[in-house]
Amino acid sequence: MTTEVVNIIEESRTRYLTYALSVVTSRAIPDVRDGLKPVQRRIIYAMLENLGLTPNKNFRKSAAVVGEVLGRYHPHGDAACYEAMVRMAQDFSLRYPLVQGQGNFGSLDGDGAAAYRYTEAKLRELALELLGEIHSDTVAFRDNFDQTTKEPVVLPSKVPNLLMNGATGIAVGMATSIPPHNLTELLDALKLLVETPDATTKDIIKIVKAPDFPTGCEILNSKDELVQMYDSGKGTIRMRATYKIEYDKPKGARTEKKLIVFDSIPYGIDKSTIVEKIADVVIQKKLTHVEDVRDESTELVRIVLEISPDAEEDKLLAYLYKTTPLQANFSINFTVLTPGLNEMHMRPAVLGLKSMLEEFLKFRYETEKRTLSYEKNKLEERVHVLQGVAKVIDVLDKVITEVRKSSSRGDAITRLEKAFSLTQKQAEFLVDLRIYQLTKTNLEEVLSELTVKEKRIAQINKILSSDKALKAEIIKDLDRLRELYGDKRKCKVLSQYEVLEVSESDLIPDEEVFVILTKDGWLKRIKSTNDPSVTRLREGDSILFSSVSSTKDNILFFTNYGMAFSTEIYNLSATSGFGEPIQKLFKFKDGEQVTYTKVIKSGSKESESDIVILTQHGLGYRTKLEDALSSKKNGKKIIKLKDGDSLSSVINYSEGLVMLFTLNSYVLQIHSSEIPPLGVGSKGVQLIKVSKDDQLVTGMFVPKNKQLTVTHSKGECVILSSSFSIGKRAQKGEKIPQKKIGLIEKIS
Numbered sequence: 001m002t003t004e005v006v007n008i009i010e011e012s013r014t015r016y017l018t019y020a021l022s023v024v025t026s027r028a029i030p031d032v033r034d035g036l037k038p039v040q041r042r043i044i045y046a047m048l049e050n051l052g053l054t055p056n057k058n059f060r061k062s063a064a065v066v067g068e069v070l071g072r073y074h075p076h077g078d079a080a081c082y083e084a085m086v087r088m089a090q091d092f093s094l095r096y097p098l099v100q101g102q103g104n105f106g107s108l109d110g111d112g113a114a115a116y117r118y119t120e121a122k123l124r125e126l127a128l129e130l131l132g133e134i135h136s137d138t139v140a141f142r143d144n145f146d147q148t149t150k151e152p153v154v155l156p157s158k159v160p161n162l163l164m165n166g167a168t169g170i171a172v173g174m175a176t177s178i179p180p181h182n183l184t185e186l187l188d189a190l191k192l193l194v195e196t197p198d199a200t201t202k203d204i205i206k207i208v209k210a211p212d213f214p215t216g217c218e219i220l221n222s223k224d225e226l227v228q229m230y231d232s233g234k235g236t237i238r239m240r241a242t243y244k245i246e247y248d249k250p251k252g253a254r255t256e257k258k259l260i261v262f263d264s265i266p267y268g269i270d271k272s273t274i275v276e277k278i279a280d281v282v283i284q285k286k287l288t289h290v291e292d293v294r295d296e297s298t299e300l301v302r303i304v305l306e307i308s309p310d311a312e313e314d315k316l317l318a319y320l321y322k323t324t325p326l327q328a329n330f331s332i333n334f335t336v337l338t339p340g341l342n343e344m345h346m347r348p349a350v351l352g353l354k355s356m357l358e359e360f361l362k363f364r365y366e367t368e369k370r371t372l373s374y375e376k377n378k379l380e381e382r383v384h385v386l387q388g389v390a391k392v393i394d395v396l397d398k399v400i401t402e403v404r405k406s407s408s409r410g411d412a413i414t415r416l417e418k419a420f421s422l423t424q425k426q427a428e429f430l431v432d433l434r435i436y437q438l439t440k441t442n443l444e445e446v447l448s449e450l451t452v453k454e455k456r457i458a459q460i461n462k463i464l465s466s467d468k469a470l471k472a473e474i475i476k477d478l479d480r481l482r483e484l485y486g487d488k489r490k491c492k493v494l495s496q497y498e499v500l501e502v503s504e505s506d507l508i509p510d511e512e513v514f515v516i517l518t519k520d521g522w523l524k525r526i527k528s529t530n531d532p533s534v535t536r537l538r539e540g541d542s543i544l545f546s547s548v549s550s551t552k553d554n555i556l557f558f559t560n561y562g563m564a565f566s567t568e569i570y571n572l573s574a575t576s577g578f579g580e581p582i583q584k585l586f587k588f589k590d591g592e593q594v595t596y597t598k599v600i601k602s603g604s605k606e607s608e609s610d611i612v613i614l615t616q617h618g619l620g621y622r623t624k625l626e627d628a629l630s631s632k633k634n635g636k637k638i639i640k641l642k643d644g645d646s647l648s649s650v651i652n653y654s655e656g657l658v659m660l661f662t663l664n665s666y667v668l669q670i671h672s673s674e675i676p677p678l679g680v681g682s683k684g685v686q687l688i689k690v691s692k693d694d695q696l697v698t699g700m701f702v703p704k705n706k707q708l709t710v711t712h713s714k715g716e717c718v719i720l721s722s723s724f725s726i727g728k729r730a731q732k733g734e735k736i737p738q739k740k741i742g743l744i745e746k747i748s
Contacts, residue, residue, distance in 0.1 A: 028169035029176050029348055032336040032356060033363040034130060034155040035162025037169065039084045041155055042073040044098065047123050048131055055128070059102045059120035066116050075145045078116075086113040089121060094165045095180035095214045096485070098127040108215070108301070110270035126485055132156035136374040138367045156367040159481060160186045160360045162336065163353075166211075174348060176335040179211035179237060179267070184486035186357075187478045193357055194471050194478075201231050201354050208353065210493045211237055211330070215301070216264030218242055219493045230353035233334035239266035241274075241303075241326040242492070245313065260313060262303040264490075266328040271295070275303055277324040286323075286570075289316060364474055369464060376460045379453050381425075386450040388426025393443055395420070399430060510552050510602075515569060516579065517545040517557075517597055521588075524579025525551075525572045538578050545597040552602035556628060557582070558638065560646040561592045562615075564628040565635040569599075587634050596650040600625070610653035612675055613638060614660070616695035617645040618730075619684040620675065622653055627680040637681045649698040658701045659721060660687060660733065664694040668733030669724045672701065686730040 030037050036044070046068045047053040053060055066082050074081055087093045089101035092108045103119035106112055113119060132138060138156035143149075166180040185208045192199050192207060205226055210219045220238040221229070229235030246259040265274055275295045282290045289311035296302040307316065321327040337346040338359060351359070392399050402419050406412035409431060416427040436442075463469040512528040520541045526532065532546045549555070551570040558564050565586040573580045582588065600606050607626040614620040621639070630636035639647060651658075653672065660668045668688045676685055690696055702721045724734055 028171035029174070029335060029337050030162055030167040030169065030178075031154055031346065032162060032338050032351065032359045034157040035160070035165065035167065036130075036155065037084075037167070039069075039074055039076070039081055040088060042069050042151065043081070043085050043088070044123065044127055044130060044155065045134075045152055046073060047099075047121070048128075048134075053122035055100070055123060055125050057122060059100075059122050062101075062103075062116035062119040062121050065121055072149055073144050073151050082113075082116045085121065086119075092214050095212060095490075096126055096164055096183060098124055098130065098165075100124045108265075108270070108297070109272040126159065129159045129481065129485075130155050130157040130161055132158050132367065133371045133374075136371045138370045138374070154363075156371075158364070158477060159183065159485070160190065160357065162360070163356060171348075174335055175333060177331050177333040178336075179330055179332065180213060181208060182212035182487070182489050184482055184488070185209065185212070187482045187486065190357055190361060191475055191478050193354070193361060194474055199354075201227055201352060204354055204357070205230060209489070210491065212489050212491050213239065213267035213330075214490065215267050216242060216490045217266050218264075219491050221493070222495050229332055233332070233350045233352050233355075235332045237330040237332060239328050239330060240321060241265045243317070255309070258307050258309055258311070258313075260305040260307060260317070262305075262326065263301055265301055265303075266325060267330060269325045269328055271297065271301065271303070274325050278303070278305070278320065278326075281320070281323060284571075287316065287319065361474070365470065368470065368473060368477075372460050372464055376457055376464075379457050379460070383450060383453050383457065384423070385426050385429040386446055386453070388422050388429060389443070389446050390450060391422065391426075392420050392430065393447070396443075403431065510550055513549060513551060513569065513574070515545070515547050515549050515555060515572065515599065516543060517582070517594060518542060518579075519544045521582045521594065522579045523572055523582045523585065524577075525549075525569060525574050526576065530576075536577055544594065547597075547599050549599045550602055554600040554602070554607075554629070556598045556600060556625075557586075557594045558596040558598075558613075558628075558647055558650050559588070559592050559635075560595050560648075561589060562613075562637060562639040562641045562647045563592070563635045564630060564638040566600075566629045585633070595647055598650070600629075610677070612651050612653050612658070612699065613647065613684065614649045614651065614687070614696055614699055615639065615641060615645050615684065616648045616690070617642065618660075618662075618686055618688040618690040618696045619645065620687045620696075620699075621678040621682055621684040622675045623678060623680055623682075640681055640683045642683075648696055651699050651701065654701045656701055657721060657726065658699055659724070660699040661697050662688070662690055662694045662733070663697050664691075665736045666694065666733045667719075667724055667736055668731055669721060669726050670729055671726065674729040689730055689732040691732075 027038065031041075034041065043065065047065055050068050050072065051060055051064065053065070062082060062085065065085060066078050069081055070076070070078060085099060086101070086105055089097055089099040089105045091097050099121050100123070101119060101121050104111075104114040105119060132155065134152060134156055140153045141150040142153055144151050160183075162178060163181045163186055164183050166178045167176055168178070169176045189204050189207045192203065196203075205223070208230075210221060210226055218240045220240055225235065229237075241262045242264045243260050243262045246261050247256040248259055249256045262274075265271055272295075275293065278290075279293050281287050282293055289308045290305055291308060292304075292306035294304050294306075296304050307313065334351050334353075334356060335348055336351060336356065336359075338349045338351070339345070340347045399416065399420070402415045403412045406415050412431045413424065413427040416422055416430055417424060422430070463473055513525040514528060514530065514532045514535075515523075515525050516532055516535060517523050518537060518541045520538060522538065522541065526535060528548060532543065535543075537543070549569050551568075553569050554566055555569055555572075556564060556566045567585060571585070582594065607624075607629065609625050610622050611625045611628070612620055612622050619639075619642075623638075628636065628638055641647070653675070655672055657669055658672050658675065660670070666688075670687070675687065678684065688696055719736060727733060
């Protein structure tokens, strides 16, 4: 056994590049000429060449197609091969399907096709246009994977399949994403380029207005955007579902129901996903005006939204387009394989629309020339032997005599060549004629055929020698294809449209409710007509916070772990039950509890005001209330706590004096200027010195001589701010002068 020492870096690079090139050229990226990937090309070729599954023949099991393709041309997985064939049969995947399927070939809801042993398939008429005159020496052939047969390098397509049906694929280091287009527009654009080669992209998009997706939908791109996209080969198409307003009066109902009916959806989005997303929005009560969502689709898309009579459908639709896949994007990336040094050598390139059409036209000119040349050669061969017949037509008796004198077929051929100055092929043709073919009628037919074929050869020579004549042939074929397969656009292009900015709150009715948070962390909202004191609570639980609010207000929660969480009140569960745990709305850690709750009125400037964050160890700082707002489930770190410390209270900031109260009845009165403004998440500064067995409970901003009521375990006492001296930050403060005052629980 011999070993070879190699450089691992060089070896890895070589092998990786080989793999990458194989994926790019033999799997993921389509050919600009026929618009097919190798697996698609092999499927179509095998269905014609090996199975004869033309449109006028009977269906065959898909398993037979997959087996034929894998056995002869495509040594890869059967699942991927079958999936490629299924896609070519789906009218919601391809704008112009190439395979006619019988059985379950999937649905717009994202359902997969049945197994290939259950389905059947054959080619459609349009697929034959891709195969063209494949046996007329129009394209090159190469050995298959095991050198047992030949396969075409490319199909001699007469239709611009790449743009007609589009393509998507991910290779190594590159990808392609080409949307489908309308065939009528593409054929007209090709005709324009044949007649006017210097036409610009702007000229072309007057004809090819935009992509034309099989699922319909509206396209929301301006002309400038489309020109830029088709010039560069990259961009984004904005797609939007179309709808209509209907009115339905159910049997026995007094009033009509108003319906929004979506009759087309964006391309590449499963219909079931769209219905599910709309239903989620409705279930979460973000669209209170939508009373029901149902899918009434058959072969046609029909997603029905039943809405309340007072619903503003413009706002409702704007919100749905913003938050659900009813509006989606399709990324454009015109990466294709283009001919390199020869037709066997392909290289990837990003082309614009005009370049892709030009590449296809070059290919059409080439295949048309090769088709005509092949036909001419066959005609010349036939004319040659017919000329031999014409040469001896008046001396047939002598021909027969010479043949009868011969000892063998070869001898007869030789005798005729010498006797009548014929070529070997002419002599062979005469020898092989049967006696009945030597009648006067048959011989006249031979001479008539000779005249027709000589005339056709002259026509072909004229076409091949004239660019103008060749172009006329191409245009003639484009017109034929347009007549046979052309159709109207499915997608409407809206170059100008109004974008209505709408948020969830715009669709939420402004209702007055009670917000209730319990000590055990259960959260809900109830109607304002209900008494919160008798609301349903779990055993042993009690109300921690209750406030009259609007469904459009925000609610802000501060926790003992120094976190802030906020949400809109309409997101809270509206129920007469226990509500839902606050942990369901936000990600609380073990042991995390709400220590302070604040409602922020919708439309008010309260969020622009300042607040003061206080911790049990006497630390604190001042910050903007709006900086504490966070709609994220993880919340926002509002203060960085030291070990053993926790957030105790949050108070509204105002100019003047602030009194800080501890659990053991100490009070420190300082100027508000002593509290520094810091960024959210700061550690804060020491505002009051707190002993180990004490903790800062809360604080209050008070004007001079303000009377405060302090509630403690033995009752209440009234104190005046003027009774306390004004100290400095980080001092211990003064004891409230009250005998055995107990623990401070509340300050009002």
